[in-house]
Amino acid sequence: MEIDILKTLIFYGFAGATLFFALLSIFSFRILYSLLSAVCVFFAVAGIYFTLGADYNAVIQIAIYGIAVPILFVLAIMFTSDKLDKKTYITVQPRFFFSFFGLGVLFLSLIYLIIISLSLNSNIDWVMQKQAVFINKYQMFKAISDGFFVDYALAFELFSVLLLIVVVGISTLGLIKEKTDD
C-alpha cells in the first residue's frame, strides 16, 4: 500500500499542534495565554479541515473561532481581569482526580470500542478507506448551498429564529443589568 508521506506529515503536524495547544490552554497560568493557545487550537483545527477537503468550513472556523470569538473573550478578560490569577488556576479538589480517572476510563473504553470494531468487521475497508473522490470546490459549494436552502431549509430558518432570540435575549440581559444598577 502506498503511503502519502506529505499528507501524513501534514496531518500529524496539525494534530500535534492541536493537542499541544489544547493542553497548554488548560494548564497555562494566565488566562490571556490560555486564550492565545485556544486560538492556535482553532487555527490548527482549521488546518485539519483543509486536509479533509472542507475548505469552506476551515475559513468559517478561522473567521468565527479564530477571530470573532477571541475578541469576545478579550473583552470579557478586560472587564474582569484582576488580581485573582493565582487563585484561579486549576482545582486540586477531589473532582480533579475523579475527572482524571473518569476520563481515563472513558478514553480507554472508546479506544477499545474502536479496536473491537476493527476486529469484528471482517471487511475493514471502511477503516482503510481513503477519501476516494477528492472533493472539488464546485461540488462542495453546491452541496453546502443545497444543504442550506433545499435539504435543511427548515433547520436554516429555525436557526435564524434562534439568532433573533439570542439578540433579544442579550438586550434583555442588558436591561436587567441597568435596572440592578439603579
Place this chain on the structure above:
Amino acid sequence: MIELLFDIGLYHYLILALILFSIGFFGAIVAKNMLKVLISVEFMLTAVNINFIAFAGFFDNIKLSGFVFSLFYLAVGAVEIAIALAIFYLMFRTKQSVNTEDYNCGKE
C-alpha cells in the same frame, strides 16, 4: 501496523477528536476560571465538528451533509459563547470574581 500508523484514515481523525474532547471535558471540570471553562467547552464542540467533517469527507462525498451540519454547529457554538459571556458578566457583577468556586450557591 506501520501502515495503520502512517496511512491516514478515518480512525486517525476519530482518535484525534476523542483526545481533544477528553482534554476539553477535563478542562471544563478542573478549571477554576470561568473563561477557561468556556474555552474548554469550545474544545469539546470543535472535537464534535471534526467528527462531522471526517465522516462526511469519508462517507458522504455527494451530499456532504456533515459539512452543512458542521456550519450549523459552528454558528450555534458562537451563539452559545455570546450568551454565556453575557450571563458570565452579569454574574461577575454580583460577586466580582471569576472563580467558579465562589459561585457554589448550592452549598449555602
